[in-house]
Amino acid sequence: MMKIAKYVSYDILRNRFIALYTLFLLMVTFSMFSLDSDPGKATLSLLNIVLLVVPLVSIVFTTIHFYNSYEFIELLLAQPVSRKTIYFAEYFSISIALSTAYIIGVAIPMLFLNFSESSLYLIMAGLLLTFVFVALAFGASVATRDKAKAIGIALLFWFYFTLIYDGLILYVIYSFSDYPLDKVTLALVSLNPIDLARIIILLKLDLSALMGYTGAFYKNFFGSSLGVIYSVLFLFVWTLAPLLLAMRKFVRKDI
Amino acid sequence: MIRVVIFVAVFLFSVCTFARTWVVAKNSSVKSIKSAIELAAKGDTIRIMKGIYKEGNMVIQKSIVIIGIDYPVLDGENKYEIFTIAATDVSIIGLRMINTGVGSINDISAISAIEAKRLRVLNNQFENTFFGIHLANCIGSVVEDNVLHSNAEVEHQIGNGIHAWKCDSITIRNNKVSGHRDGIYFEFVTNSLVEKNFSHHNMRYGLHFMFSHNDEYRSNVFQNNGAGVAVMYTKKVKMISNRFEDNWGASSYGLLLKDIGDADIQLNHFAKNTVAVYMEGSSRCHFTQNVFSGNGWAVKMQANCDENVYSKNSFLSNTFDMATNGSLVLNTVDANYWDKYEGYDLDKDRVGDVPYHPVSLYSMVVEKMPSAVMLWRSFLVYMLDRTEKVLPSATPENLKDIHPAMRNYDYNF
Numbered sequence: 001m002m003k004i005a006k007y008v009s010y011d012i013l014r015n016r017f018i019a020l021y022t023l024f025l026l027m028v029t030f031s032m033f034s035l036d037s038d039p040g041k042a043t044l045s046l047l048n049i050v051l052l053v054v055p056l057v058s059i060v061f062t063t064i065h066f067y068n069s070y071e072f073i074e075l076l077l078a079q080p081v082s083r084k085t086i087y088f089a090e091y092f093s094i095s096i097a098l099s100t101a102y103i104i105g106v107a108i109p110m111l112f113l114n115f116s117e118s119s120l121y122l123i124m125a126g127l128l129l130t131f132v133f134v135a136l137a138f139g140a141s142v143a144t145r146d147k148a149k150a151i152g153i154a155l156l157f158w159f160y161f162t163l164i165y166d167g168l169i170l171y172v173i174y175s176f177s178d179y180p181l182d183k184v185t186l187a188l189v190s191l192n193p194i195d196l197a198r199i200i201i202l203l204k205l206d207l208s209a210l211m212g213y214t215g216a217f218y219k220n221f222f223g224s225s226l227g228v229i230y231s232v233l234f235l236f237v238w239t240l241a242p243l244l245l246a247m248r249k250f251v252r253k254d255i
Numbered sequence: 256m257i258r259v260v261i262f263v264a265v266f267l268f269s270v271c272t273f274a275r276t277w278v279v280a281k282n283s284s285v286k287s288i289k290s291a292i293e294l295a296a297k298g299d300t301i302r303i304m305k306g307i308y309k310e311g312n313m314v315i316q317k318s319i320v321i322i323g324i325d326y327p328v329l330d331g332e333n334k335y336e337i338f339t340i341a342a343t344d345v346s347i348i349g350l351r352m353i354n355t356g357v358g359s360i361n362d363i364s365a366i367s368a369i370e371a372k373r374l375r376v377l378n379n380q381f382e383n384t385f386f387g388i389h390l391a392n393c394i395g396s397v398v399e400d401n402v403l404h405s406n407a408e409v410e411h412q413i414g415n416g417i418h419a420w421k422c423d424s425i426t427i428r429n430n431k432v433s434g435h436r437d438g439i440y441f442e443f444v445t446n447s448l449v450e451k452n453f454s455h456h457n458m459r460y461g462l463h464f465m466f467s468h469n470d471e472y473r474s475n476v477f478q479n480n481g482a483g484v485a486v487m488y489t490k491k492v493k494m495i496s497n498r499f500e501d502n503w504g505a506s507s508y509g510l511l512l513k514d515i516g517d518a519d520i521q522l523n524h525f526a527k528n529t530v531a532v533y534m535e536g537s538s539r540c541h542f543t544q545n546v547f548s549g550n551g552w553a554v555k556m557q558a559n560c561d562e563n564v565y566s567k568n569s570f571l572s573n574t575f576d577m578a579t580n581g582s583l584v585l586n587t588v589d590a591n592y593w594d595k596y597e598g599y600d601l602d603k604d605r606v607g608d609v610p611y612h613p614v615s616l617y618s619m620v621v622e623k624m625p626s627a628v629m630l631w632r633s634f635l636v637y638m639l640d641r642t643e644k645v646l647p648s649a650t651p652e653n654l655k656d657i658h659p660a661m662r663n664y665d666y667n668f
Contacts, residue, residue, distance in 0.1 A: 038571075041572070041594060047632065048634070051633075052634060162634050163635055166634070166636070169629075169630060170627060170630060170635065173624050173630075174627075177626075181624075182626060186629070189629055194633075195629075195630075198633055199629070202629075202631060202632060205572075205632075206631060208503060208528060208529050208549060209529065209550075209575065211504055212529045212551050
């Protein structure tokens with residue numbers, strides 16, 4: 001597996017896209033911190049980038065890469081290597097490449113420019129989102145043989161999780177606003193990885209406001225580190241579930 | 256002439272000898288505080304040496320000074336009120352009072368003063384008392400440098416730290432109160448000064464007053480109290496250079512103003528409260544040069560407030576700057592610094608050229624549906640707020656800062 005991962009990683013690193021992505025993140029991070037005198041506000045602006053751009057790039061790049069290396073995968077499958085090995089090697093090399101770009105582009109400059117707890121949380125949220133969306137992209141890629149269709153599905157995933165899903169939650173909250181919705185909202189939010197990542201940051205930046213509407217249940221949830229642990233745990237579930245489902249399909253698929 | 260001189264000398268001598276000092280100690284002739292109080296005459300001083308004294312309730316009905324040496328412990332044995340004072344010019348200095356009784360009908364206190372003019376309570380320690388210091392109808396009294404602490408579990412099993420009822424011209428200075436129901440409680444207290452106190456971790460309010468006109472609150476710190484600070488039904492209050500911090504919870508406020516009129520609130524720092532200032536039915540309050548930082552809501556102003564003025568305040572990294580519950584706006588918000596302001600300043604006069612609307616659409620949404628706060632900072636909410644800024648429809652159009660400052664005022668407290 002290590003050998004395959006090595007070759008896939010070489011392939012990705014030779015691709016100019018990852019370098020561009022790194023450069024873009026670097027530029028954004030530096031410009032945010034130099035434009036805003038208040039590092040807290042810069043962190044907030046970066047949060048928007050992390051929540052929008054990181055999932056988008058991760059999911060689209062992975063899908064395209066998967067189809068571009070289709071022939072390579074076919075070649076590997078002709079060798080005495082198990083499909084699982086190939087699959088995981090692909091997954092790990094892509095997610096490591098993307099998270100390296102993220103670490104160089106956002107994490108390291110942030111640690112130098114504004115070392116704080118909220119920065120650490122933001123870095124963690126971005127990394128977890130990368131893992132989740134690479135896994136989702138594998139789901140999209142395995143689902144169909146058609147590249148355009150797969151990219152369509154990937155984009156739909158992104159659009160659904162960034163915008164549509166939150167709209168649906170807001171609609172539910174609005175329609176049932178006469179009922180106690182604390183736990184329901186929390187459950188609904190757990191069904192969206194981007195929301196989970198957002199809550200990790202929210203717990204750092206807006207804790208005073210979150211404490212505003214809570215009962216005893218939420219006071220415990222938000223007040224302790226339980227909220228962060230919960231979100232991180234669910235983000236791992238969000239990585240593993242699509243990854244394993246897609247793997248099942250990949251192993252059985254007639255390529 | 257000589258006769259007169261002798262007369263004066265004899266008179267002065269006799270006056271001096273009148274004020275005697277009684278020493279209470281285990282090995283002295285006076286062994287109990289009670290008997291010392293009995294023996295003492297007006298103007299005498301009682302010195303209490305180190306030790307533990309369990310003498311039940313002590314009633315003081317003459318003007319005497321009680322001084323503790325090395326904090327002698329007066330134990331109320333969880334049954335008694337320790338001092339009941341009903342005389343003018345009494346001083347209680349340097350004692351440690353512990354374990355008063357608990358009552359749901361009587362306000363049992365460590366020091367209870369009734370109609371005591373010019374009472375001085377200085378430099379005492381109170382541990383596990385029901386009420387700490389209870390002043391009723393006391394004029395010109397001073398409570399200074401005391402430390403009060405209790406360990407109640409629930410609100411109804413504990414009294415207030417410093418409780419004043421129907422007093423005038425009293426001074427509460429440099430006390431530390433924690434673990435009581437209300438740290439400092441005023442009812443019908445006028446022309447008084449509350450200064451440099453530290454009221455924290457109380458069950459209910461750090462400071463609570465009602466019907467207490469013309470009072471001044473300076474340089475106090477109110478931190479992490481169950482429900483913050485609440486002040487009600489009062490006119491002409493001055494609150495200057497106080498800190499309101501870390502009051503978290505659904506009904507917890509940095510400063511709750513209900514039916515307050517003509518108040519001056521200046522140079523205060525509101526940090527990390529769920530709601531920094533909540534105003535209801537208040538009129539003509541002037542908020543100037545305050546700093547609001549890291550609060551959930553910096554200001555929640557109900558629509559029944561009028562003629563209040565917010566000017567030259569700094570609003571820094573609050574989740575929501577302002578919220579209100581109606582479209583009618585009778586208040587003025589002017590020349591504040593808002594860190595969320597995104598306008599420009601073409602003429603370089605350090606005043607933004609476009610007005611700032613401190614009420615965001617989503618703060619109105621959260622006001623109606625509290626659970627919606629979970630979606631805060633999502634892309635959807637960001638777009639909703641943007642749309643509302645371009646085409647205001649739900650937020651009150653007139654609630655705006657016409658002269659927003661371009662730079663932070665940088666008040667350093």
